[in-house]
Amino acid sequence: RKEVEQDPGPFNVPEGATVAFNCTYSNSASQSFFWYRQDCRKEPKLLMSVYSSGNEDGRFTAQLNRASQYISLLIRDSKLSDSATYLCVPGRVRGNTGKLIFGQGTTLQVKP
């Protein structure tokens, strides 16, 4: 099993729709999780950090399901500007010695 798995999509949704995609992780000891947004092969930028059961920031909600080892990202009222690739990465579990592995990313295309 890969360390981090995401459905690459693309997810094609109309403006105003609600869309959610998941990220599964293999290491049950992971304590923190990060969602990044990447536009057109530019550098990824942090969208949201999750340290407990979830986090909410405006139209974006991240929820953590530790039992099933996945974290989801929910986007409400989708905008054209939300079209991007969304990458997830679990935080390190071995303190200062671990490494950060990304999922493949999920592509979202919001249509007018």
Added chain:
Amino acid sequence: NAGVTQTPKFQVLKTGQSMTLQCAQDMNHEYMSWYRQDPGMGLRLIHYSVGAGITDQGEVPNGYNVSRSTTEDFPLRLLSAAPSQTSVYFCASSATGLGADEQFFGPGTRLTVL
């Protein structure tokens, strides 16, 4: 603060040439890493470092070397470039400690190997 800087932004190499991609950060971050991104794929970890003098392999280390002589700099060396190394390369850094794994990325180097 400049954040994470990478040079060059673009590079074209011929097969067999060697070169070094530069990465520097001014945030005093202990953790630094190099990723490559191929079309339609996510970021794959090449090498990473948890502090000056300490480096380790990531998911796709073959054909690349790194060193970390200072906290600020983390260069990536291509020993003998191959067309399969055509990619976009991102350098990233983060602080260390539980919950401090937010990574800051450089703008990337777009490398083409002919």
